[in-house]
Amino acid sequence: MLGAFGGEGLGHRPSAFLINDHTLLDGGTVSGALTVPEQLSIEQALISHSHLDHVAGLVYLTETLGFCETGAAVTISSVDPVVNTLRAGVFNNILWPDFTKIPHADVPVVKYRTLVDDVEQRVGDLWVTPIAVSHTVPTVGFIVHDGSTGLIYSGDTGPTSALWQAARGLRGLRAVILECAFPNRLGPLAAIAKHMTPSLIERELDKLAPEVPVWIFHVKPQFEEEIAEELGRVGSGRVSLLEQDRVYSI
Numbered sequence: 600m601l602g603a604f605g606g607e608g609l610g611h612r613p614s615a616f617l618i619n620d621h622t623l624l625d626g627g628t629v630s631g632a633l634t635v636p637e638q639l640s641i642e643q644a645l646i647s648h649s650h651l652d653h654v655a656g657l658v659y660l661t662e663t664l665g666f667c668e669t670g671a672a673v674t675i676s677s678v679d680p681v682v683n684t685l686r687a688g689v690f691n692n693i694l695w696p697d698f699t700k701i702p703h704a705d706v707p708v709v710k711y712r713t714l715v716d717d718v719e720q721r722v723g724d725l726w727v728t729p730i731a732v733s734h735t736v737p738t739v740g741f742i743v744h745d746g747s748t749g750l751i752y753s754g755d756t757g758p759t760s761a762l763w764q765a766a767r768g769l770r771g772l773r774a775v776i777l778e779c780a781f782p783n784r785l786g787p788l789a790a791i792a793k794h795m796t797p798s799l800i801e802r803e804l805d806k807l808a809p810e811v812p813v814w815i816f817h818v819k820p821q822f823e824e825e826i827a828e829e830l831g832r833v834g835s836g837r838v839s840l841l842e843q844d845r846v847y848s849i
C-alpha cells in the first residue's frame with residue numbers, strides 16, 4: 600500500500616498499490632514510498648484514470664528509471680482514453696518529457712499498452728480485466744488475478760454495477776478494494792464528483808458477495824477521522840480502511 604489517500608497531506612500519499620513487487624495499481628505516489636532499487640523492479644503500471652492523485656507518481660518514477668540507465672522500463676497500461684490522456688496531457692514534452700523517446704526511442708523508459716474493455720488479458724505475470732466505472736472522466740476498475748487468487752479494484756467511482764457483475768463467480772476472489780472520498784455530510788459533492796461516501800458504500804455492499812472483505816482507500820486526508828468513524832458503522836466488520844505502508848496478503 601504505497602499511497603492510501605485521495606490527496607496529499609503530511610503523512611498522506613495519493614493512491615497507489617504495488618502488487619508482487621512488479622506491478623503498480625495506480626501511481627499517485629511511487630518514489631515517495633519506495634527505494635530506488637524497489638522502483639527499478641517495477642515493470643507494469645495499471646492506471647484506472649488520468650486524475651493526478653492516480654498518476655502523479657509516474658512522472659518521478661520515469662525520472663528514476665531514466666537516470667539509473669539500467670535499461671529498466673515501465674509499461675503503462677489502461678484503456679484507450681486514459682492512455683491517450685497520459686500521452687497527450689502528461690508525457691507531452693510540455694508538462695513532462697516524452698519518456699517514450701528517452702533515453703532513446705528504441706529503448707525507452709516508458710511504453711504504453713492499450714487494454715481492451717471487459718476482456719481478461721495478460722499483464723506481466725497477472726490476468727487483468729478492465730471494466731468501466733462511473734466517474735467524471737473515463738475510468739476503469741480492474742479485476743486482477745494471478746490464476747489462483749484475485750481482487751477487485753474499483754478505481755474512483757460513484758455507485759456502479761458492471762464491475763460487480765463482471766466479478767460474480769470469480770474463482771479465488773479474496774478482496775474488494777473500494778474507494779471512499781467524502782463523509783456522509785458531503786453526499787451532494789460526492790454525487791457531482793462521482794465518488795463514494797460511507798452511506799453509499801453501505802448500498803454497494805448489497806451488490807457484492809457477502810463473504811468477501813471490502814478494503815477502503817482514497818479517503819481525502821482532511822476527512823480521515825470523520826470517514827473512519829462513519830465507516831465503523833457500515834458492514835458489521837466486513838469493511839476496513841487500508842493502512843498506508845502496510846503489506847497485505849490475499
Ligand SMILES: [Zn+2]
Nearest residue numbers: 605650652755
Ligand atoms: Zn482519485
Ligand SMILES: [Zn+2]
Nearest residue numbers: 648650734755
Ligand atoms: Zn478521480
